[in-house]
Amino acid sequence: MQVLQVQLEVRPDPAEVGRARKWARSRLAGSGIAADEPLAETLVLLVSELVTNAVVHTGRPAVLRLSLPGTAGETATVRLEVADTSNRAPVPRCVDGEATGGRGLALVNGLADRWGWSPEGAGKRIWCELDRCTTSRAAQSCIGGASAYEGLAFEAV
Template sequence: MQVLQVQLEIRPDPAEVGRARRWARSRLAGSGIGADESLAETLILLVSELVTNAVVHTGCPAVLRLSLPGTAAETATVRLEVADRSAQAPVPRWVDGEATGGRGLALVDGLADRWGWSCEGTGKRIWCELDRCPEPGPATPACTGRTPAYDGLAYEAV
């Protein structure tokens, strides 16, 4: 399966979060992921959370990357990455019910099939993956959580 990798430069400005969501939505349509699919809605929420974290907590420019299936594959893995120039590790926070923030990484943990982070140069990369699965039914079993092999890559930089 061919995978399309796209990226967007993010300025350290809260207005960039909305721009990142709009950009991600526009890229999903070209990969065969419908805007009404739960995968699309979840991905946009994860984009919002990870870009917000980069903008608010680092004050540095960042890069948003998406790895999307190149065709309308019924099963595929979508990967989202946000790389920034801050070496500060992401720290999940525990907040009470009254707090208006601090739940971003808990949402990522709860919504993504896999996630993690790694050091990258003088900064870091936070990533998460979502598996696109067919609706389970008598003829289509649910996804098994396997990681697909990426045979070819296409690349677009914005």
Template sequence: MQVLQVQLEIRPDPAEVGRARRWARSRLAVSGIQADEPLAETLILLVSELVTNAVVHTGRPAVLRLSLPGAEAPEEAIVRLEVADRSGRAPVPRCVDGEATGGRGLALVDGLADRWGWSAEGVGKRIWCELDRCARPSGVTGACSEGTGAYGGLAYEAV
């Protein structure tokens, strides 16, 4: 199976969050993920959260990367989202009260992604999450069966 890997340079500006969402949406059709699929909506929300965290909490440039299954990919594949920034500060989930206007981003990532984590990378870090694209009946949730998501050839695009 071919996987399309694309990336977008993010400036340390809150306006970049909207640009990142629009860019990610434009890449979904290439991979055969329809805009009205729940996976697409979840992916765009995760892009918004992780890019916002990078822009707001680091004040430094970042790179958004998506690994998307090709349009011919089976309905059971993995979509991977990564945001790499130049801050060595570890991401820390926060406990916030009901009145707080922020601080829920990593809790959303934890609740929406099938897997997520982070790793140190040079002077910065990479935060990643994965979504399983599963062939399952409408309204049924849960992880795909084991053994899905094996990647074959890779195609690259850099922006």
């Protein structure tokens, strides 16, 4: 299977998060992943979380990379990476209900099929992967399938 790899340089500015989401949506659409597919919505949320972490916690430029399936198959994996020049390891935090932040990595852990990080040069790379299922049988076990969201409510604010 062919894989399309694209990247976006992100400045250390919180306004870049919105630009990264818009960029990711356009790249997904170009790869044949519709904006209303659960996989696209989940991936854009993960882009938002990881780019926000890079911008807010490092104050340094970052690079957002997407590896997208070049052709639709029965299953395919979409990979998201954010590389920055900070050598501080990502640390999941436990926060109370009143906190306005600190849930990003917990969200990544809950939504991605796999995630992790590794040192890269003077910095690090945080990555996550989502499996896309295009058949109804496969969709029963993939996060990209609607069944993964049954019983959950989401609100965009």
